[in-house]
Amino acid sequence: MVHFYPPTSPYDHGMLDTGDGNRIYYEQLGHPQGKPAVYVHGGPGAPGSRRPIRAWDPERYRVIRFDQRNCGDSTPHASDPAADMSLNTTQHLIDDMERLREHLGIERWLVNGASWGSTLALAYAQQHPERVTEVIIQAVTMTRPSETYWLYRGAGRFQPEAWDRFRDGVPEDERDGDLLAAYARLMENPDRAVRAKAAADWLAWEDAVISNEPTHIPGMYSDREIDAQIAFVRICAHFFSNGAWLEEDQLLRNAHKLAGIPGVLAHGRHDMGSPVETAWELAKAWPDARLHIFEDSGHVGSDALRDTVYAAIEEFKDR
DSSP states (O other): OOOOOOOBOOSEEEEEEOSSSOEEEEEEEEOTTSEEEEEEOSTTTOOOOOSOBOSSOTTTEEEEEEOOTTSTTSBSOTTSTTSOGGGOSHHHHHHHHHHHHHHTTOSOEEEEEEEHHHHHHHHHHHHOGGGEEEEEEEEEOOOOHHHHHHHHTGGGGTSHHHHHHHHTTSOGGGTTSOHHHHHHHHTTOSOHHHHHHHHHHHHHHHHHHTTTSTTOOTTTTTOSOHHHHHHHHHHHHHHHTTGGGOOTTHHHHTGGGGTTOOEEEEEETTOSSSOTHHHHHHHHHOTTEEEEEETTOOSSOOHHHHHHHHHHHHHHTTO
16 A cells, blocks of 8 residues: 655746756755655656645655646747747757756756656666666656657557548648658647647547556546647657657667666556557666556556556655
8 A cells, every 4th residue: 555645735946047048947845855856747748747746755855846848837838839849859858857957956866757758767867877866667668769650650550540530630642651740840830720720639649549548538638728739749749750869779779878777667558659568678678677567557557557656756765
C-alpha cells in the first residue's frame, strides 16, 4: 500500500529568462533543503501539472516542476503564430533544464518524467550524467523516428476508421506523404480556424490510440481549451516532423552514459502508442535500470504502475 503525504502546494515560482526571448515558468514544492527532484512533463507541449503533490515526502524532497518552451505558462505561447518554433528543439529543452538547475543552485537532482518526458529525461541525463542522482520514468519512449512512424501511421492498423480521419485532416495531395510534416505546415497557417481544426483532428487520433487501453480516459488529449490544443499540436508536429532532432538509436546507443545511475522504468503491456519493446531494449542497454511491465496498463497507466513509481520515489528519498 503506497503512503500518500498531505497535499503540498508550491512555496516558490518564477520565470527563467533563457536569453533568446523565451521565458520558462517553474515552481518549487516540498522542502527548500530537501533532495532535489525535477519532473519533466510529456507532450511535447503538455504543460506540467498544477495539482498539489502527494507522492513526494514534503520534508525530504524539493520538487521542481516547469513548463517546457511555448506551453503552459512559459512564454511566448505556441498558440501565438508569432512564437518562433525554430527556438524550440530537444537541445533547447536540455539547455533550459541545465539553466534552471544552475539558477536554483542545485548540484544534482533526481529526474522523473513520463511519455515524451521520458525521452527528454534520458537525453538530459545522457548529456549531463554528473548532474543526475536517479531516473524514474514511465510510459517509456525514446522518440525514435520508427516510434513516431508507428504512432502516427502503423497503429492505424488497429484503428483504421480513426486513422483515416487523421490522414484526411491534411490536404489531399499530402495524404500519402509525410503526415507529420503536413500537420506541421497546417499548424503554421496564419488562419486560426485552420490551426484549430488541424489540432482537433490530431488530438482525436491521440484519443483513439489509447481508447482500447484498460484504464483509458475518454478525451484525455482533446479535453483542453483551444489555445492549449493549438500549442500542444503545434509543438508535437514541430518536434515529430523533425525526428526530435535525435538519431534513430541515439538514446539507446548512448545508454552506457547512464552507468552508475539507478533507474526505474514503468511501462504498460498494452501501450499502443509506445509498444513495450522500447522499454525492453532500453532496460537491456542500461544495467542499472529496473524495468517493471504491467499487464493492466497502457500509456495512461494504472494504479499498479503508479504505485511502483511512487515506491521508487519513496525508495530514493534517502539515497
